[in-house]
Amino acid sequence: MSEEIAIRVRGLVTRFGEQTVHNGLDLDVRRGEIMGVVGPSGTGKSVLLREVVGLETPTEGEISFPCFEEDERKPRLGVMFQDGALFSNLTVLENVEAPLREHTRISAHLRSEIAGLKLTMAGLGPDAFYKKPAQISGGMRKRAAVARALALDPELLFLDEPTAGLDPIGAENFDRMTEELARSLGLTVFLVTHDLDTLHAICDRVAVLYEGKVAALGTIEEIVADADGWVKEYFSGPRGRAAGRAAGG
Numbered sequence: 001m002s003e004e005i006a007i008r009v010r011g012l013v014t015r016f017g018e019q020t021v022h023n024g025l026d027l028d029v030r031r032g033e034i035m036g037v038v039g040p041s042g043t044g045k046s047v048l049l050r051e052v053v054g055l056e057t058p059t060e061g062e063i064s065f066p067c068f069e070e071d072e073r074k075p076r077l078g079v080m081f082q083d084g085a086l087f088s089n090l091t092v093l094e095n096v097e098a099p100l101r102e103h104t105r106i107s108a109h110l111r112s113e114i115a116g117l118k119l120t121m122a123g124l125g126p127d128a129f130y131k132k133p134a135q136i137s138g139g140m141r142k143r144a145a146v147a148r149a150l151a152l153d154p155e156l157l158f159l160d161e162p163t164a165g166l167d168p169i170g171a172e173n174f175d176r177m178t179e180e181l182a183r184s185l186g187l188t189v190f191l192v193t194h195d196l197d198t199l200h201a202i203c204d205r206v207a208v209l210y211e212g213k214v215a216a217l218g219t220i221e222e223i224v225a226d227a228d229g230w231v232k233e234y235f236s237g238p239r240g241r242a243a244g245r246a247a248g249g
């Protein structure tokens, strides 16, 4: 994995009225890594994701993409939101075509070819292409949402709680797909999750958000070795130990 920095967050402060969510948060995500972002509910993981992708503006601080700035450009981003956020009135294929329609001028035929390819990469067969999101399973909707996030060939992929609501086998399959896509396409992945199995199975490093900052950063082994307080409770509690054992840790 590269030591180049794909995402750099410095001195991030986020306030909503009286509430301070981030309080001087620093984080570096390396190019090509799968970074898991965890922390108790309400610590600002999703807000951080939205700020990094530019959908929200932090109160203070800087977010940059150093390894892309050398080429004086912004990286291409793909985002999968927590609920998938598919357009319910469009078919699955049309959902994946939507970003191509908005951001490129390629022909309708090519657009549909590319969308089909992305859906195939995300593990969906042609039988799902012409269905509406409500007509496919939750796991398939998540795959469609990943396909849509891949539509414009992103370099950075953001996933918010991708395995939430999936059964354990569905979640494991989804993790495997994420890892396979990330490694084969050379993606940098910013993955917000509560799923300890995902952290163990596919994340190169984990950032633990706690009280407005990154309280711990490293491989799971490094974090567990050095843990105290919430971090220790999280990774060394019964669920954390079970996930570690399942991953062979």
Ligand SMILES: Nc1ncnc2c1ncn2[C@@H]1O[C@H](COP(=O)(O)OP(=O)(O)OP(=O)(O)O)[C@@H](O)[C@H]1O
Residues within 6 Å of the ligand: 016, 021, 039, 040, 041, 042, 043, 044, 045, 046, 047, 048
């Ligand atoms: N637009 C907003 N206006 C006011 N408060 C907000 C806004 N967006 C988020 N918040 C607050 O910021 C805090 C962090 O929210 P966020 O969704 O990032 O938490 P999270 O760590 O992702 O939580 P979870 O693990 O439960 O998904 C919460 O207290 C939330 O209510």
